[in-house]
Amino acid sequence: MEKTLDRFVWRYSARQQIVIAALTVVSFPFLYLSLELPKRIINDAITGAGVKQQVFGLELGPFAYLLLLCLAFLAVVLANGLVKMRLNTLKGITGERMVRRLRYQLIERLLRFPPRHFERVSQGELISLINAETEPLAGYIGEALALPLFQGGTMLTILAFMFIQNWVLGVASVALIPLQIWLIPRLQRQINQLSKQRVQRSRKLSERIGELVSGAQEIRLQGTQRYALAEMSYRLGEIYYIRLRIFQKKFMMKFLNNFINQLTPFFFFLFGGWLVIEGRLTLGALVAALAAYKDLTDPWKELLAFYQQRQDARVKYEQIVEQFTVAHAYEGPFYDQHTPPEGALAAPLVLSNVATVNDLGERVLSGVHMEIQPGQWVAVVDENQIRRDHLLSVLTRLREPVSGRIIIGGTALEDIPTPVLARRLAAQRSEPFIFNSTITENVLYGLNYRPPAELLPDDSFDPEEALAAGNSPDRFLGCWWDYQSLGLPDERALLDWDLRVAKALEADNILFERGLMEIFDPRAQPKLAARLLEARRRVRDALAHSGLEEVVHHFNPESFNPGLSVAENITFALQSRLSGRGGRRRVLTALIALLEAEDLTHLGEQIGAELARRVSRACLDDPGGIHVVERFEFLDVDELERVQRLAHKATEQDPASLKPEERDELLRLFLSIIPERHGPDLIGARLQVRLVEARRRFAETRPSDLAIVPLDEERYHPGLTVFDNVIFGRIVQGSAVAERRLHQLVRVIFDEMDLTRAVQLLQAESLAGIHGARLPVVTKQRIAIMRCLVKRPDILILNDALSAFDEDTQRQIRRNIRALFPLMTVIWMTRAVADESEFDQVIHLETMAG
Secondary structure (H helix, E strand, O other), X not given: OOOOHHHHHHHHHHHHHHHHHXXXXXXXXXXXXXHHHHHXXXXXXXXXXXXXXXXXXXXXXXXXXXXXXXXXXXXXXXXXXXXXXXXXXHHHHHHHXXXXXXXXXXXXHHHOOOHHHHHOOOHHHHHHHHHHOXXXXXXXXXXXXXXXXXXXXXXXXXXXXXXXXXXXXXXXXXXXXXXHHHHHHHHHHHHHHHHHHHHXXXXXXXXXXXXXXXXXXXXXXXXXXXXXXXXXXXXXXXXXXXXXXXXXXXXXXXXXXXXHHHHHHHXXXXXXXXXXXXXXXXXXXXXXXXXXXXXXXXXXXXXHHXXXXXXXXXXXXXXXXXXXXXXXOOXXXXXXXXXXXXXXXXXXXXXXXXXXXXXXXXXXXXXXXXXXXXXXXXXXXOOOHHHHHHHHHHHOOOOOOOEEEEEEOOEEHHHOOHHHHHHHEEEEOOOOOOOOOEHHHHHHHHHXXXXXXXXXXXXXXXXXXXXXXXXXXXXXXXXOEOHHHHOOOOHHHXXXXXXXHHHHOOOHHHHHXXXXXXXXXXXXXXXXXXXXXXXXXXXXXXXXXXXXXXXXXXXXXXXXXXXXXHHHHHXXXXXXXXXXXXXXXXXXXXXXXXXXXXXXXXXXXXXXXXXXXXXXXXXXXXXXXXXXHHHOOOOOHHHHHHHHHHHHHHHHOOHHHOOHHHHHHHHHHHHXXXXXHHOHHXXXXXXXXXXHHHHHHHHHHXXXXXXXXXXXXXXXXXXXXXXHHHHOEEEOOOXXXXXXXXXXXXXXXXXXXXXXXXXXXXXXXXXXXXXXXXXXXXXXXXXXXXXXXXXXXXXXXXXXOXXXXXXXXXXXXXXXXXXXXXXXXXXXXXXXXXXXHHOXXXXXXXXXXX
């Protein structure tokens, strides 16, 4: 990266800056004419009325001459405006393109940082540097040459015009400029120092806010909100007082500058008026000079503002470069975009006298020796996780050893091309990283090597513009999976291979079970929906022959379903997931009107009040309300206090005497009851019959625009899980053994229909959440190992890879991996090994460490 902002600007935008400068120079004649023509209009056409004028050999009358000058003035203004518009457009393009280039360089630089650098610098600070602190540079870069040239040229043009009118006026207009040139930079330097402090404090605040977000749960658990808020108050106060001092100095500088600017008109009126009185200056010339001076102040202000902007931009750029200049950063190429990497690492791996140190210079590894033959399984045992992490880092070239060498097949590790190492060596760290994308995208992330061959429509990307900004010209949208390097013909084969790897990790049944709990829109996958409807019919027949019908509350339009809410029973439908708050409110209003028509309002309010009391009692045993919300899922934590107050009020007085909005809230609670989950005694048999009767009335009077989707045995429902769709009902709670049998029955039918893979892929397409927040630890570890295995590496390094699993499961997974990859070299790093006979070598790292 260039060390100074000026060098950066000139290196990457010299051509554009020269074009902008040329356009700037072109605008000066138009500017001079825009000053000269008004003087001619006043002196020659208006003051000299009645005198005919000669123009290019033609004699023009007073009005014709006035019209010609006015049209010329209009043409000059139009031409000047068009030049300025083009000029400003070029400046904007250049500025934004250069900021895009700078951000890309910073992001690329970030990927080259040694891993230990991220232990000292927070992601919040880096995000702020790349995103927020580069934003103001766009305005400066676009005008780096053009603005001082344009405004300086404008000033000189105006001054030349004024000196031509009268040298006294010219001297008066520039008399105070030297004072401003001396005073303003001194004040600006003080502001720059304060701005530098503000940037540093703001960056630290970003770091602390990022830590606050990551540690929000810990803060709540420890009850340290007051301490955290005090720290935020302190840091915000630091920035406040720095900005206050900046404002004071900035507005003092502005006051002095404005005062000096207003002194010049004083000289104009005094000396210019005296010259007019003496007859040594025309009134038109004085008026034109006054107008010109008014125009002179604008470019002078712009030049002063540009000086301030330049100093601020220079400080920002230097701080950014300083933060991204990191020792021991990787400097080699990430990839070769012309030829795919060739090479294999199925060769002996030898470590000789390898040693590493931490950031304090303390030895972590010392004198590590090991020799591993191709295809061997080696266990590296050490209780100290830091030592294992250091060994993994040096084997993957994420950390440089301070001494010793690592040789693979006679080639030093540092001489192996990075693309070859990335493809042929796979490693999982003790804390796997999960991206905020689908499970499939996480698993196949390590195959994102080949830019898409089939280009998708993308109006926001232009390869030529990307190259002009020094960015990657590769299109992002599309399939990047390099299945051809694995010898696979297409994406389908790749997904089949993915599922084979999942089976080796004992994850195929888990994927299937979780896939059964997925919800999808049948319009997005009509073929799968049609196949699942066929499976529904086969499951229904199988249930009749297996004696499992009693395990399911079938959706029957003629009977009450205790697995559905009261509202869902009345509508025999589910709320649309796209309905929004307004749609839910319209459904509630329609149901409350129906309850009144069916004379169920009073009973509904009483049952709603009883449910509110149950919620209130549950809150006494769960102050945080987390378990209450899990049980009564139609409520959120913020509503619990309101429901408790409503329960207390409904206990002391008859619900009929409550306010209308409180009675509506009781009815909402009544309509939200799922009897099997919230209390079978709340909805008795007689009430169930009345609710089914209300269902018939609702079907007759239902408004057509309600955001609900009816339950139909001949249609796949977008609001139900795959499992609930195929059994077309809800499973009876409390029958775990029968539920397992039912799941086994469904699995058999899906296997027969070749639907298992499709359901597994449904789960694989679900989002993992930020850092895998939606996934349990065992799933994260499986995803991380699958990410390694799908690449079919020659060498696999796993560090505490299956720590969340019991020893029997770990042993079975190791057997499955060995059967699937018999020639792969595996280095299994762990705290302890229960059965050393599983491995070809067992190396105790602590005996070598310093």
